[in-house]
Amino acid sequence: MKKINIEKIVNYIFIISSIIITINLIIFSIKDNIFDIKNINIQNNKFIDKKELSQLIDDELKGKNLLNVNIFKLKNTINDHDFIQSSKIYTSFPSKLHIVINEITPIVLFEQESKYYLYDYKKNKIEADIKALNYFPVPILVSDIKDHNKIKNITNSLIKIFNQYHSFYHSISQIKINNKEIHYMTDKGTTIKLNLDNIDLHTQKLINFINQNQKKPIEKYEYVNLLIPNQIIVKEKSI
Numbered sequence: 001m002k003k004i005n006i007e008k009i010v011n012y013i014f015i016i017s018s019i020i021i022t023i024n025l026i027i028f029s030i031k032d033n034i035f036d037i038k039n040i041n042i043q044n045n046k047f048i049d050k051k052e053l054s055q056l057i058d059d060e061l062k063g064k065n066l067l068n069v070n071i072f073k074l075k076n077t078i079n080d081h082d083f084i085q086s087s088k089i090y091t092s093f094p095s096k097l098h099i100v101i102n103e104i105t106p107i108v109l110f111e112q113e114s115k116y117y118l119y120d121y122k123k124n125k126i127e128a129d130i131k132a133l134n135y136f137p138v139p140i141l142v143s144d145i146k147d148h149n150k151i152k153n154i155t156n157s158l159i160k161i162f163n164q165y166h167s168f169y170h171s172i173s174q175i176k177i178n179n180k181e182i183h184y185m186t187d188k189g190t191t192i193k194l195n196l197d198n199i200d201l202h203t204q205k206l207i208n209f210i211n212q213n214q215k216k217p218i219e220k221y222e223y224v225n226l227l228i229p230n231q232i233i234v235k236e237k238s239i
Helices: 006-031 050-061 071-079 130-135 148-164 166-171 196-212
Strands: 039-043 084-092 096-103 106-112 115-120 125-127 172-178 181-186 191-195 221-225 233-236
Touching (some): 050 071, 050 096, 071 084, 115 130, 115 148, 148 166, 166 172, 191 196
Parallel strands (some): 039 096
Antiparallel strands (some): 084 096, 106 115, 115 125
16 A cells, blocks of 8 residues: 655645635635725826826726736726826735826927927827926927928937936027028027038037037027038127
8 A cells, every 4th residue: 555645635735725715815805895996106297197197097997906907908098198108007905006107208399280299208299288388398399390200300309419418408498490400599598500401410519519518508609500511610608
């Protein structure tokens, strides 16, 4: 006869008992509403208020608890919002849902057919309502331009400036287009002149110029002209 392994039998009994107890606890907890979502902790939202976010996800949470809520579907619903770039969702048992929002980073504002739009850091076009117009301090493209490729090229230029000189980017208040010239106009009265057809090259020339002249802020100049090949023409402001 084979020798009976008492220790193995005891282990099997323990495992099965634990599973049964766990299942019963879960069933009891569900019936007792222990895992019902009683608290939603929304973090990192600045432009979008919590009430709007709560309304956005209300349908996804109806009749759900922490054990059966579809996190993937909930995340997609949140990320479909025009002003949300991404989100992170996690739970804290027994009854708390955490939502961390990563809002978009708008880069430029422009008007088209009597409506206002933003291009964000990912070059997504987003319609801007009054709340967005008042909230986001981005450069405004004041010239009438219908070619989206040109607007995207300007957005790329501004992104490069944003990445390397955050404060200088935020000083750009208006963008004007005159034929093939782009004029970046700062709130300190400086105009930077670039060529639309060579905007990538001229943006890099501008960044190099700022790098080489860090002791003299660009706001000290009346204009910085990058239009002439192999030259940068500047005029200092009168004292």
